[in-house]
Amino acid sequence: MSFKTVERKPLTFAERTYVPQIVNGLMTTFKKMVKPNETLEYPEARPPIPEGYRGVPTLVKDPNGREKCVSCQLCEFVCPPKAIRIKPGEIDPTSDSAHVEKAPEAFDIDMLRCIYCGLCQEVCPEEAIWLQNVFSLSGYTREEMVNDKDKLYELGGTLPDKHFKWDQKKAAEDRGNAAH
Amino acid sequence: MTAPAERRIIFKHIDEEGYSNDIACYQKHGGYEVLKKSVAQKPEELRDEVKKSGIRGRGGAGFPCGLKWSFVDRKSGKPIYLVVNADESEPGTFKDRYIIHQDPHQLIEGTIISCFANDVKQAYIYIRGEFPEGARILEEAIQEARDAGFVGKNICGTDYSCDIFVHRGAGAYICGEETGLIESLEGKRANPRIKPPYFPAVLGLYQCPTIVNNVETLCHVKHILDMGADAFLKIGSPNNTGTRIFCVSGQVQKPGYYEYACGEITMGQLLNDVCGGPLPGRTFKAVIPGGSSAKILRFGEKFTIKNKDGTTKEWAVEDIPLDFDSLAAAGTMGGSGGVIVMDDSVNMVEALANINAFYAHESCGQCTPCREGSLWMKKISTRMVHGEAREEDGELIKNVADQIAGRTICAFGEACSWPTQSFVAKFGDEFKTYKDDKNSKPSDSLELV
């Protein structure tokens, strides 16, 4: 025996006519009708974006304004739809962040390909790529939908940093081995 | 129990009034007589005599000298070299310097005899770079000996010729390691060689068979051949023959060098009776018996030692006879004879920081565990004394040391990890509580080497 018959309570006459149920249903919907709306009137009203929301991928700078991306191309590698394209480059030796050595020369994310999976953010060893709260992105041409480096930094802005690892590195370089 | 009397063989004349390091004085005290006697014998006989005497190397490892000589590849057709290791850099050791400064001819005589015994035509004295005076004295002494016909062509009128050159070291602890020394002697960085295949007895200096012996060992060779192996065997205990020079330093009343027959004196006798005990108002806390790389002994700890007949005996630190085997049984080593004494005023973390700083500075940087590990240990112990000690640091530093010992090219791996291992093993509580220890002086003012 692989099944069990469930005893059901026999329906009363009123129940069998369904009329009380229908009336009940009508009451319910009427109550709903007079209640305030539950929907959000986008775009005038915007939803609160929860923490950790995976919106449009962006590039961020550290609080000193240094671009965090070092073009390690791990995001390019991990990106499932191959939306990311990076051309690595060397940082100008006269620059303040010359000690970082490497930065992207070009960084494109094709938003027509992007699936907002967040793997790029997860894989980024420099915490440079973040899926932030921009959730609606539109354009008239395919080209417009490819975010280049400038656009990505404009979208990303500056995020607080906990580590300042490159600053520490530079400080250590300045201090030399004498300290220990 | 009072200490037995000093038995000076090598330092017999060293402290005598008017004893100088010129050849005339040396000959007046019977110098070069053994050489004259030896060159008349067959080299094999000399080698057998030395082997029979059981003399163990005084450089630190305590390897039997006769055995070492027997390893030398005499069939290769290549010249055999003898190198005198006068690169005395083990902290706490200063015996070789005294021999060189006070009695260089004793060394030269021992060297030439050894050269003759091993058919060596060319010997080098590799002297520590920080001993410029010693080098000068040696140069002069060799010149005197050469002029007297004891060194150079046709020694003592025979057709045997052997010359000695003094080579000043490049100033590194690792130059005292025999293969490092050989590399340095060849004019390279003193990076120890891998063994196999570079055993000095086969592929040593200039890829030729090479004997590397300590200063004190070679001096003993002279005395062995002088008194005969049988007489030498009677000094000291079996397998630990001859006398040893103990260089006592640290917090005792009378530090200095003392020569005793091996195993004749215990640690307690040496420190309390010979050296006058601890400084007023202090008690002994620990002692390192054989140079800074030897494992430390903590006063108050007990050692259960197995006798040969199967019975056991119990030793306190004070009861340990100062010979190679007894110290090894107590978990440390006779090493180079540098006895470093610490009393209760010493904080062990700070002492270890000092030792670690030395070894980190001296690591040659060739192989990974010692190169990275020694500096890491230094960084940990330095951080501790600079006020950032953590409770787990003791365990960490010991674990780092465990990762070094036994995995390096040369013995430096052990040398730098044994102090840490033993300090933490025996004074682990001090490492745990260092941060809260009232007696500690965690500040930058603590000067490390």
Added chain:
Amino acid sequence: MIQPAKPDLVTVFIDGKEIAVPKGTNVIEAARMVGTDVPHYCYHPKLTVAGNCRMCLIELGMPMADRATREPIMDPETGKQKINWIPRPQIGCGTTVVPGMHVKTQSPMVKECREGVMEFLLINHPLDCPICDQAGECKLQEQATGYGRGYSRFIEQKNVKPKRTQLGPRVTLDDERCVLCSRCIRFCQEVAKDDVLGFVDRGSYSTLTCYPGKELTNNYSLNTVDICPVGALTSTDFRFKMRVWFLKQSNSICTESSVGANTVVWSREGVIYRITPRQNDEVNDTWMADSGRILYKEVQSGNRLKPTSDLKTSVAAAGSLLQDGAVAVVGSGRSSVEEQFLTAKLAKQLGATSYIVARHGEEDGLLISKDRNPNTRGALVTGLISDLPATELSDLSADIDAGKVTTILSVGEDLTAAGLSAEQLAKVTLVYLGSHANATSAAAKVIIPTLTVFEKSGSFINQQFRLQKFASTIPGLAGAADDRVVLDQLLADVGGASAGSDLPSVWAELSAQIPAFANTAYANIPATGLLLDSSNWSGLDFPEGESLHFKPAAAEATA
């Protein structure tokens, strides 16, 4: 019990597996033969053993024997001879096998040693993998996955060392990443014979540097980058260009000289990023010259010939030119065997004399020979030429002046460089097949753009008469045609019998017509090349002197 091995073989037991290895093999190589990887940094099979990384520590044991009687001591439990394990770990690279040796490469002690060494190597390593070009082919990364701790116990300040040191014109050094394995130093001493590298400072502060006043300028400097197990030595050319995991590897042959160094070409999406040597112990070991590594730049050079009309039209135009007038064919020592064969066929069909131009340069006795044509021997074997070529085409020059030649087909050769004057070129009708523009292409009536060696497949015959194949590494320039196709179509156009231009067809013909290639098919040429019978040409006086794995016939005879 040890099986009686062949005299030159030694039986050893690695992790219990018995294997007979040649005498003198070290434990790492022996383990490799049983398929066990012993991790290492400083050891390199082509360099002397330094034994300083301590990563290859293994446990070593010998069968126990009674000291006095030499009787083996048996273990009653297993019935086998007891093994006397050495309590301290030994290095695998510096330990050569002896009969009956037992090795443990996977024991807990070995694992602990490796983990310890890994931790030590990483504490002062900057861990800047995101910006390090070695990432992806870094031995530290590889071994860290197996033996890394996963977290750091090191809370102190890491050592600071010089970054971005220019060791030479082509090599950039990041000292912080260096694990002081000394491979580069040994390479410079032992292979390049240019002892310029060394360590300064002591202990953990040891730093790799050039000797004062010296630079790493030798033509083999980039091999130090190849053998550097970490990201310390980087190629200035390749630095920060592309991550290696994106790159496709294709086997190729260096065209710099007749040595024919085996190479790997690394490309991504039709762009070549670097060329590295490929191991071939008979030709180039694991080395190649720096000058051969920049040859890929010709693919994107500005003077590439671009198609102006479709192939059919150009071939028809060329064909009609070649059919009237007295024709001479100038083939090339840079063309592949297949192309040279087709060129010879075409010349035969046209009744033309065929030439190739010799190119000579300075040889370095290592991997660059005097003959700078990668395939002079190919021209001899395929019958394109019958004698050694000259650097100047004086016969052809005389024929032009005498009016005996009115049309010249040049397969990628610049005739002005081969001694013909501009006036002489103006006198004749020129058909030029080639990938790059030059004075000859400028004077040519018909130009058919073809591919560079990186864009096509084929084979070369090097100075040892070793037939070596190369594969196309990137798609060809749009519109440019494979030389083979062009030659084949030209042949068909001038009335010859075309047997197809694809490699199997050409090779079917080659193996049928050329005795040296009998029973050879392109697909069957081994990756390390196929040594051909060179006795037919032993009388020729080839220009090459001695190099890494090559001795000229004369020297061999005297030796």
Added chain:
Amino acid sequence: MIDLYLNLPVWVQATIKGLIAIGVLIPVAGACSMAERKVSAWIQGRPGPNRAIVPWVAWIPFVGKALQRLGVFHLMADGAKFVFKEDVVPGHVNKFYYYVAPLVALIPALCTIVVVPFGAYIDATTETLKPLILADVDVGILAVFAIGSLSVYALILAGWASNSKYPFLGGVRASAQLISYELSMTLSVIPVFLWVNAPGGNGTLSLFDVVESQSQAGFLGGMWFIFLMPMCAFIFLVALFAETNRQPFDMPESESDLVGGFHTEYGEFKWSLFFVAEYVHMTIGSGVFVLLFLGGWNPLPWIPLEMVISSMPMWLGALVGVGCFLGKTFFFIFFFMWVRWTLPRFRYDQVMKLGWQKLLPLAIANVIFYALAIAMIELS
């Protein structure tokens, strides 16, 4: 004005009245589509359509905004869209019937209005209440049923002409369903007319007379038929839902199983005609229900319209009557929508079962019951 109108020939008057009726009905149908969206939105807690706005209306303070929020301009946008959308005709359809079907749907729907009175006024000359109706014919309800049920042909035609399986199924369902419920519906109004045509009166099927009989003096006379004959009203209502293809009876187009039912292949203006027809149906059906059971233009039970408007000018009285009627009708239209967004759609077999096995026996029993009851009253 009224004189002028009354002096016009009868056919001109009829035409004018007809145009006015159509002019009201079609916008009402449009408004229904709007209302449907709004009602569904409110029930579902949404604001519903609220974006479209004509610029110059937007400039009116408050009102413009309010109208926009109400979504009234979507109606215009929708209409414009239907008119201007590309007229796509699938290749596989039977063109003639395909084009005819929407017309067949709309024409009967609009025709029924002819016999439906939508108000009443006091004729100044006779001082009696006269209906506002296009054609005050005696067949009344019969005409409504007769013409109204013609619309099923539109569905069948559309389903057939589309030459595609879903529309075909939709058409088949429509025909079966309409026949099933037509019976109950017709039976359900018999008691009403039995009551109205009490013995002694002259027989009538006029809807005006039905309303009149709900505005008599006395308790029973002023009582609306919904109170007098609730079962009739119930059966009529259920059948009405089925007849107008409103949920839960929208079998012909049930989009969950038939994609779009009979109009799957229809688009743009032609589709909108079906739409309008459905809403017109609904409007007229509601109107008939109001007339039959809710006292027509009488404002409240026991308060006849005559009583309210006797002192008013004729035109005002007429307006009040129309207002009462429209108000009730609109409520009913709202009721239709309310039900739509409350009840789920029946399964087709349930629809058939309900129609034949439940509603029809009930309707027959109902007729018998009221026939007997009325006979008893008459006899007593």
